[in-house]
């Protein structure tokens with residue numbers, strides 16, 4: 016029987032009512048008395064030298080309050096990068112300055128040059144048109160290979176060239192890997208592109224800066240996944256505002272997918288300018304502006320080699336990747352192609368030798384950073400594509416080849432420095448074969464053929480590292496922050512509870528799922544518990560939501576804080592019941608003395624804590640409120656197996672996804688309904704990447720896909736109903752809930768099976784096609800079939 | 803500037819707008835009905851969908867002045883008179899048809915438009931009708947399911963979960 020409350024119940028989401036009735040409070044819904052509007056004037060060339068900016072005509076325009084340029088930010092910090100990668104030779108990565116408004120040069124289309132503040136947005140835009148900006152266009156650096164060639168123009172002249180770092184992992188293994196590949200019975204090689212994407216949460220970014228002169232306090236309302244991270248980065252590194260004078264609020268946020276992790280120039284600008292003009296400053300991105308100012312995702316060009324012995328055992332993997340950083344280093348950009356990518360190259364397989372080389376490259380494009388999955392989709396895609404290609408070259412079944420090489424014993428220490436605590440890859444593959452009805456595929460293929468369509472089946476596995484991360488470990492790897500999280504459980508006098516959490520919910524349903532955990536632990540009703548998140552003045556210092564970490568890290572902190580509550584409540588109960596503390600049991604919201612019928616209710620204890628008349632004040636403080644910080648001891652390792660069936664129209668090359676099945680192992684699950692929804696959303700993004708989405712630049716660095724007219728977002732008719740199963744559960748061994756995280760799996764696990772399916776469809780029809788780069792658009796498929 | 807008067811969610815409202823003011827800005831800024839959202843600037847995403855004289859309209863694509871004299875309904879007017887969720891709203895909650903909630907008002911308004919015209923739409927008809935509404939969170943599965951459920955169809959067998 017499914018449970019109807021607590022851990023494992025599909026409790027309906029309490030946040031839905033406000034969203035369904037138009038009562039959500041998103042950042043753009045916030046309007047502060049006396050607020051002004053800022054319009055950013057952005058570069059329309061990819062690379063150029065700013066000769067002069069004449070603001071005089073614009074300043075005389077109606078409604079203009081003040082105009083800022085890069086000169087106003089001299090002596091003020093630039094946007095910091097939160098992760099320093101050390102290269103193969105022990106050198107620190109190159110780290111360019113990133114001013115809030117461009118100084119001297121513009122480096123990508125969209126780079127902000129000036130900011131016009133006016134009484135209305137229309138007036139700010141009108142005045143922006145009247146700015147006189149003289150820019151001398153310079154040759155643009157767009158293609159990564161060209162960027163690294165001798166004599167290329169440089170994005171940052173002071174850095175000498177466009178190479179950010181040349182990273183090797185594990186460098187000591189390089190010789191052994193080269194040797195194994197040389198001696199292999201078979202080597203499969205694949206060159207591929209992991210296409211550049213734009214995260215596109217449906218709510219564009221917004222920032223509202225406010226300043227209170229009376230107490231010298233700044234407040235920033237912003238569309239962020241992690242208000243405390245923004246407060247730390249902006250306060251300490253950009254504007255020099257101490258934490259107690261800076262409040263960051265991320266209210267309802269309309270989706271993040273990674274791109275709302277980072278600290279952006281517009282946030283710092285609105286906070287800074289509000290102080291300067293002593294009025295609130297509001298910025299709302301248009302969608303077009305989002306395309307040229309939100310950090311992009313992916314954009315790797317990779318060559319991967321898989322070596323096998325004569326029995327088809329994997330013996331080595333070697334990869335070479337060029338990773339686009341864009342024009343500046345966004346907050347976590349350097350970590351994505353390195354530690355979030357190289358460490359996953361073992362996948363689900365016991366390959367003994369692995370070497371990953373990544374060259375990160377500066378180009379005159381929008382900065383690239385984490386997007387749903389961040390490094391792990393890139394690792395999964397290349398590995399699962401090359402395995403499929405190897406199976407076809409060797410004439411073996413792709414599922415059998417995977418099964419033969421599965422890791423089957425846990426814990427398992429990979430050759431790429433991580434230790435998988437648990438997993439059962441055989442079980443998820445078994446489950447996949449069942450829900451995808453793999454054995455029925457040939458009949459469906461015949462039916463498609465009878466309709467003039469080519470049908471293909473693609474399968475892949477995935478592994479991810481979630482719940483980022485042990486702070487001491489990531490510190491050694493270059494992170495400039497700790498990655499614990501925090502929760503405060505405040506029990507009120509009448510027994511209701513507010514839980515203040517560092518995680519942020521922007522679609523994940525924390526307001527519903529987190530209370531399920533506390534309710535289960537205390538045996539009280541979920542409705543007595545509310546979650547407070549998103550306001551740095553109300554919540555403890557937590558690191559926010561990304562990397563599928565909320566329940567694994569912040570949820571663990573919440574469990575620890577609740578355990579402290581239980582301990583103290585039992586002490587109070589033992590006093591009220593005149594029994595020894597060791598004999599007190601808490602069940603269904605009742606404290607009982609073991610072996611007796613003496614009991615008191617949850618509410619009796621909470622009331623006693625706040626009205627301590629009959630209370631052991633000598634031994635225990637009044638009140639019932641506890642905080643815990645939780646720093647994980649390892650990553651978590653969700654895994655799974657996915658299958659995609661496509662139909663290809665041989666006349667047009669159009670691919671349609673007919674069936675998609677996902678068998679995941681997320682460990683224990685708090686709310687299955689929410690988990691299933693997370694997988695659905697990830698699948699649509701992965702199918703979008705595989706078939707439709709592409710962020711394209713021309714050779715001059717102009718963004719060609721800068722609106723929804725050109726960037727193909729998946730729509731309802733582009734995707735099928737999905738079959739999703741998460742009944743295979745190997746609980747995480749190192750966090751108190753045994754949870755692994757589920758937010759990114761769908762996006763990580765789906766692109767390879769889509770492309771594998773298209774290749775299968777084409778090969779089954781006799782086309783000698785071994786690879787098509789994403790997005791597998793009709794024109795690419797048609798060209799491959801007719802080449 | 804022009805003076806305009808219209809009925810919004812059953813109440814008569816008036817205001818003074820510039821000729822270039824969009825209906826969505828009039829609703830959001832002048833009337834503070836912030837349930838109607840703006841997700842794009844090319845009339846693609848449908849987050850701004852409202853009904854004007856009973857027809858679903860992208861309010862980012864219509865001038866406020868064009869709605870002078872019209873009968874407009876928005877997400878704020880969709881709940882039942884007693885404040886309980888409408889059948890469509892309730893189905894979205896029941897079937898988890900929303901995550902971040904940003905596309906949701908537009909989805910609910912689009913769904914209401916569909917069910918008025920087609921009382922029992924098929925899966926393909928629902929998907930086709932949502933062509934102008936983008937959701938980045940849900941992968942559409944539960945939105946389609948919720949709309950079919952709201953039309954009274956049994957959705958329990960629609961897809962293996």
Ligand code: FES
Pocket residue numbers: 839840841842843844845846847848849850851860861862863
């Ligand atoms: S805001 Fe109207 S369609 Fe996107």
Ligand code: FES
Pocket residue numbers: 217269270522899900901902903904905906936937938939940
């Ligand atoms: S629920 Fe977030 S965009 Fe649809």
